[in-house]
Amino acid sequence: xxxxxxxxxxxxxxxxxxxxxxxGTAFFAPGRAGASLALQRYLEFEDQTFASAEISSITHxxxxxxxxxxxxxxxxxxxxxxxxxxxxxxxxxxxxVFVEGQSTVVQWVLQVIFF
Numbered sequence: 001x002x003x004x005x006x007x008x009x010x011x012x013x014x015x016x017x018x019x020x021x022x023x024g025t026a027f028f029a030p031g032r033a034g035a036s037l038a039l040q041r042y043l044e045f046e047d048q049t050f051a052s053a054e055i056s057s058i059t060h061x062x063x064x065x066x067x068x069x070x071x072x073x074x075x076x077x078x079x080x081x082x083x084x085x086x087x088x089x090x091x092x093x094x095x096x097v098f099v100e101g102q103s104t105v106v107q108w109v110l111q112v113i114f115f
Contacts, residue, residue, distance in 0.1 A: 004113075005111065006112040007109055007110070008024075010053065010108045011107050012051060012053075014102060017103050019100065020101065021101075022099055022100075023097065025094050025097075027093065028092075028112065032114065033112050034088045035086065035110060036085060041105070048103060050104065051100070052100050053106075054072075055084045055110075056072060057096045058089055058096070059095075067093060070089070072084045
């Protein structure tokens with residue numbers, strides 16, 4: 001893919017006090033890209049509200065056409081200081097985002113910039 005921008009929203013809507021988590025993957029034509037995760041909206045419903053999101057893996061397209069999954073950060077560890085919100089690769093073809101939260105409604109936007 002040549003120069004451009006791809007924006008993919010990720011939502012978490014949990015208002016009952018349960019801890020929920022999930023992952024989503026954005027696939028695109030391989031290219032030199034940088035991906036970042038930005039918070040767009042955050043609503044709290046209780047004292048114990050939390051939300052967390054990170055880029056958990058990317059896929060690198062090899063010269064032979066095969067893909068290599070690159071783990072960027074392990075999901076499932078709330079409040080980690082080293083949560084990853086940005087990743088770069090010369091032949092990126094997908095980004096996986098891990099989200100979790102409790103008593104909250106949150107929207108993040110994954111931005112993939114091709115250069």
